[in-house]
């Protein structure tokens with residue numbers, strides 16, 4: 001069992017979110033706001049839509065429970081604690097939505113108010129202190145002004161015309177991951193223990209409750225292995241750092257001058273200065289950043305490369321659009337000239353013609369090649385599907401169809417996907 005967290009204290013001085021903010025987040029935001037394409041994005045979209053937020057609030061009012069003193073004295077008191085610690089004057093509406101997974105998100109309402117939604121799965125599994133961490137994290141996003149910079153919507157716009165260039169998307173996601181660390185810091189100031197935050201991350205990572213979990217001192221090793229084994233592109237499209245990175249950043253923060261400024265250091269000087277705590281977090285986050293050198297170009301005869309590229313297009317277009325991120329990765333794998341040529345052809349003839357071409361070429365390849373060679377092509381197709389870090393349902397279906405075109409039994413599609421290193425499934429996450 002984890003040791004009991006020290007008694008909850010009020011910080012010695014008012015918490016200034018701008019001071020707590022991770023330096024990398026501020027740096028990335030400055031650089032992104034300086035890019036003309038980002039400025040145009042804000043002009044075109046007017047920075048988001050207020051009516052959507054109010055519709056969301058109505059959905060919460062009708063479909064979940066708003067926490068008040070009468071409805072849940074327990075949660076109401078925890079929210080009160082967070083308000084005191086973070087010195088919040090504005091209105092915060094807390095809702096609990098019925099769902100067994102551990103989820104939470106926060107969004108701004110007009111006049112500076114915040115709307116916070118937490119799943120019942122989180123309430124049921126989190127201890128009081130862990131819940132303070134979660135509340136502080138979510139409210140922290142609001143106090144840090146993260147909603148003025150909707151990275152997720154910018155990377156995945158509803159309208160194709162608003163698609164930003166690949167490099168900008170990568171910076172936006174790097175900003176998003178850094179902003180999560182800043183929000184974690186606000187959560188840490190509320191729960192006041194890196195051990196408590198670690199337990200919250202163990203629960204997020206596993207969905208388990210207390211009776212199955214220890215203190216998680218050796219949780220970091222999981223990240224080391226992920227960094228060692230990940231395939232090209234994995235982590236790049238994640239809006240959140242992996243849990244074990246967040247644990248290490250939490251520890252560095254709790255042993256730093258940031259902490260001693262708010263809570264004292266009990267006589268001994270803090271282990272890390274403000275700059276050192278930030279540098280430690282930057283080093284962790286860097287493991288998730290874009291590194292183009294790790295895409296390995298596929299190597300097959302021309303005819304096979306064309307087949308792979310066609311298959312790649314079919315897969316990345318499976319969700320209805322081809323983002324600049326997906327196209328970038330495909331170009332990395334098959335070469336820019338080929339990717340461009342196939343893209344132009346696909347745009348001209350449409351997806352159905354692409355699928356007919358794949359069926360014809362697949363049939364020819366199945367006659368020319370031995371079955372293990374056909375399977376090897378299918379494995380490469382799975383690599384293409386996974387290059388953005390995950391294989392979704394539409395992509396699985398696509399790989400099964402291509403297996404059939406190559407006259408392979410459809411269960412081999414599942415084998416090809418299973419053979420990929422690090423396929424990702426459904427995850428617990430707080431936004």
Ligand SMILES: [Zn+2]
Pocket residue numbers: 137138141180183430431
């Ligand atoms: Zn968050």
